[in-house]
Amino acid sequence: MARTALVVGGNRGIGLAVARRLADEGHHVAVTYRQEPPPAGLLGVPCDVTDLDSVRDAFDRAEELLGSVDVLVHSAGITRDRLLYAMSEEDFALPLLTNLTGAYRVTRRAVRGMLRRRWGRIVLLSSQVALSGEAGQANYSASKAALVGFARSLARELGGRGITVNVVAPGLTDTDMAAALPEERREAIVAGVPVGRLVRPEEVAAAVAFLASADAGAVTGAVLPVDGGAGMGH
Numbered sequence: 401m402a403r404t405a406l407v408v409g410g411n412r413g414i415g416l417a418v419a420r421r422l423a424d425e426g427h428h429v430a431v432t433y434r435q436e437p438p439p440a441g442l443l444g445v446p447c448d449v450t451d452l453d454s455v456r457d458a459f460d461r462a463e464e465l466l467g468s469v470d471v472l473v474h475s476a477g478i479t480r481d482r483l484l485y486a487m488s489e490e491d492f493a494l495p496l497l498t499n500l501t502g503a504y505r506v507t508r509r510a511v512r513g514m515l516r517r518r519w520g521r522i523v524l525l526s527s528q529v530a531l532s533g534e535a536g537q538a539n540y541s542a543s544k545a546a547l548v549g550f551a552r553s554l555a556r557e558l559g560g561r562g563i564t565v566n567v568v569a570p571g572l573t574d575t576d577m578a579a580a581l582p583e584e585r586r587e588a589i590v591a592g593v594p595v596g597r598l599v600r601p602e603e604v605a606a607a608v609a610f611l612a613s614a615d616a617g618a619v620t621g622a623v624l625p626v627d628g629g630a631g632m633g634h
Contacts, residue, residue, distance in 0.1 A: 401614065403521075404466045406459070407431045408449065408506050409476030411438040413575035414525060417601035418473050421609045427471065430462040449476050449502030459509045468513035471612045474503045475525045477544075479577070481536045492539045499543035503550065507565075511558065520563035521612040524551050525604075528571040528627040544569075548623055555621035564620035566611045571627025574598040594629035 410419040410431025419442055423429045431438045432447035443465060447458035463469065477499045480491040503524055514520025529537055530544035547567055554565040572578050572589050578598060581589075590597060604626045610616055611624065625631050 402426045402428060403470035403612075404428045404462075404468060405430070405471035405473065405612065406462050406469045406506075406510070407473045407475060408447065408502070409433075409474070410442070411436055411444060413475075413577065414570065414573055414601045414604050415473070415475030416442075417605040418475060418608045421602070421605035422471070422473075422612065425609060428466045430466055432458050432476070449505055450497050452505060455502075455505045455509060459506075463513075468517065469510045470514070470517070470519065471521045471523075472506060472510040473523045473525070473608055473612070474506055476502055477525065477527075477540075479537065479540045481540070483536050484538055487539060495539045495543045496546075499540070500546045500550070503547060507550075507554070511554075511563065514558075514563050515561055518562040520558070520561075521616070522551075522554070522563065522565040523608050523611045524565070524567050525608075526567045526569040526623070528569055528625065528631045530569060531623075531625075531631050551623075552621040559620050562617075564611070564616060566616075566620060567623045568604060568607050568611065569623055569625045569627065569631065570604045571599050571625070571630045573604060574600055589630075592630060593627070594632070597628065599626055599628055 405422045405427045407419040409415040411433035419431045430443040437444045445458045445461045448454040482491050524547045526547045527544040529541045551565045551567045607626050
């Protein structure tokens with residue numbers, strides 16, 4: 401059955417792979433973007449999750465064109481990597497505003513329609529470092545780890561209404577963010593990954609697509625690692 405899906409931050413990287421996978425499966429898909437619109441073939445709606453009015457406008461636009469959102473994927477995220485001694489208040493706050501508060505804002509808006517229809521799928525993109533930690537990423541790791549508690553609390557609130565809430569935690573994925581790392585650092589990370597390579601965005605998208613499907617109705621409050629085994633034991 402075709403559903404309406406909104407992928408927040410779906411114009412590039414993992415979010416774009418998710419949007420394409422959901423579209424390939426027959427869903428009506430809209431993606432949000434801040435500056436760079438998505439490639440042709442995907443409906444793009446501008447949205448800045450740090451601005452509540454922008455979130456409201458994005459949902460209104462997506463629902464006007466495609467109908468009420470059945471599947472919400474929050475893939476928007478930023479980093480402000482600094483060692484703690486050099487991390488300013490702004491450096492710490494910005495990732496939390498985008499990665500965590502942004503997830504709260506879009507989820508709260510999406511749930512309204514899901515509750516009326518008694519069906520919904522919410523998937524939040526976290527990260528392996530939420531569980532394992534990473535030097536220089538205390539802010540990013542905190543924002544991504546908080547998504548787990550957020551999702552599991554909502555899973556308890558909403559499960560009886562046919563709405564599932566899950567988290568996917570990718571490892572280092574072959575995106576522009578990984579490409580921007582120094583080669584030496586990237587190789588060191590890959591050396592600690594049991595499968596011996598970066599994760600492909602399409603592999604993350606496949607996990608999200610399952611959690612967004614009707615077949616995943618009994619899966620909620622889960623944290624699904626797609627990290628090549630890097631986070632085992634965390």
